[in-house]
Amino acid sequence: MILRPLRYIGISAAAPFVAVIVLAALAAAYRGADAALALLLVGFIASAILLVRNLVALVEWARQPVGTPVPQGEGVWGGVFAEIGERLQRECEVKEKLSAQLGRFQQAAQAMPDGVLYLGEDDTIEWMNPMAEQHFDLDRRHDLRAPLQNLIRQPEFVAYLAANDFSEPLVMHSHRRRDRALQILVIAFAGNRRMVLSRDISQLERLENMRRDFVANVSHELRTPLTVVGGFLETLIDGIDHYSRDEVIQYLSLASEQSGRMQRLIEGLLTLSALETGAPAQVDELVDAIGLVREVAAETELLSAGRHEISLVLEGGEAAVLGSRKELHSAFANLASNAVRYTPAGGHIEIGWRSSAEGGEYWVSDDGIGIDPTHIPRLTERFYRVDRGRSRETGGTGLGLAIVKHIVTRHQGELAVDSELGKGSRFTMRFPAARLRRD
Structure with missing residues (x-):
């Protein structure tokens, strides 16, 4: 009966009790039963005191904040506390790994180009990434734990969420930004929880x-x-x-x-x-800029047939442009032919080239009908015309400036347009110094 509890505390923990019993047996053999009982009593009292002290230390440690180091145990309790410490260390390592994985998941969600909202069982917002804040004009500092329907009041979205049929995504235009179109998909998970995914399809x-x-x-x-x-x-x-x-x-x-x-x-x-479509550009060649501009000016005089005064301005000396001669000729000639089309007879057209350390510049200016500044941002759109009827009369296709814009972009340049209605226009193609070879 005495040794039965030893199964529950282990052999190492039972060693002191066994030692006391052995000593008591020896005392009984040599000094009598009274001495054996006294020794046995002292041994059990000392072991109880040691047990209580270690239990108190264990209880006090359990009441400390998570992460407090495990105390040092006395006697055989040192092994017990060491086992507890090792187990806690393993659990901390597992938690750290899970925390790191969760952190990486949150970083990935934060970097996603799509918006992500996690909704609780009552459709309150539990988490959102920055893109969702932008798409729905939300602020995580104030809107977390708020019902989503109270923040996004657009009828089509509220009806979509209430219908509980998410087989097809919802396309919604923002009330605050009419140029923004969002494709919204809701995914149910973990019971009544929902995930709202949003994608900006404005460009599409x-x-x-x-x-x-x-x-x-x-x-x-x-x-x-x-x-x-x-x-x-x-x-x-x-x-x-x-x-x-x-x-x-x-x-x-x-x-x-x-x-x-x-x-x-x-x-x-x-x-x-x-x-x-990004077709490969022709092999870059050194195009004689002065020679090309002279050629375009001669073609322009033939196209004008004496109806305009055409002047040629060349500044900065000889220079070559690294690029496609065919494409550059097309762009230069397009700007010049437009000037002929939209400048009344007797008007003046100037075709020029200037090279410097900053780069090259080709321009065509005229004193023709000019363009209202409101139309200038759209001039390079396909088929966009300021005056559709006049364009057809002059034989324009509505594609010339779109082609010019693409060509100058392929040559790392830019197209600038300055115009005033009734006073004329100036179209300028600018090329960076990296595209220019000067003698």
């Missing part, structure tokens, strides 16, 4: 609008000349015997003119498509 929506506008514009631009060509051909087929030779030639000439317009439009579209 703008691209889709541009695609629709492009298709509509191309269809419109091709329909007009096709109608003219078809009309003339149908007229001649139905009654060619009723028209004189001069009339037939006139009709065919007008049809040929419209056919040429369609050809220019298609060539412009192919050129623009190659530039916009």
Whole structure:
């Protein structure tokens, strides 16, 4: 009966009790039963005191804040406390690993380009990343633990959340920023909890609008000349015997003119498509800038046919531009031909080139009809025209400035436009010094 409790405290902890019993047995054999009982009593009292002291130390340690070092035990209790300390150390290591993993997860969520909201069972916000704050105009300092419906009051979002059907994402436009379109997806998890994912699709929506506008514009631009060509051909087929030779030639000439317009439009579209789709640029070559500008000026005089005064300005000495001669000629000639189209007869057109340590600059200025400043930011959009009717009369396709913008960008340059309605325009292509080779 005496040794039965020893199973619960271990062999090492039972050693003092065994020693006391052995000593008591020896005392009983040599000095009698009284001495044995006295020795046994003293031994048990000493062991009880040691047990109580260690238990008190253990209880006091348990009441301390988490992380307080385990105290040193006395006697056999030193091993017990050491085992407790080692176990706590292992648990701390596991917690540190979990904490590090959670930290990495939060860092990843913070860096996500999409917005993330974690909602509790009552749709209160438990956590959000910075992108979600931007998308929904929230502030984590004030909005955590607040019901999401109280913060995002747009009817379509409230209805989407209440319908509890998240098989399809919701596309929503912000009331505060009408140019922002969000695609929202809700994912249910862990019972009644929800995760709200938001993605800014404003750019995709703008691209889709541009695609629709492009298709509509191309269809419109091709329909007009096709109608003219078809009309003339149908007229001649139905009654060619009723028209004189001069009339037939006139009709065919007008049809040929419209056919040429369609050809220019298609060539412009192919050129623009190659530039916009990132087709590899031609092998860079050293293009004689002065020679190219002189060539464009001569072509401009032929196009003008004496209707304008054209001057050539060359400054800074000989220079070469590292790039594609074909693309640069297209861009230079485009700006010059636009000046001829939109400058009334008798007007002045200046074509110039300047090279310096800062880089190269090609410009075309005129004193023509000019452009209202409100239109300038959109001039390089495909098919954008300030005066649609006048552009068609002059044979413009609406693609020239878009092509120029792409070409100058491919040559690490920039296009600047200065214009005033009724006083003329100045288009300038600037190239960085890295693209210039000066003699």
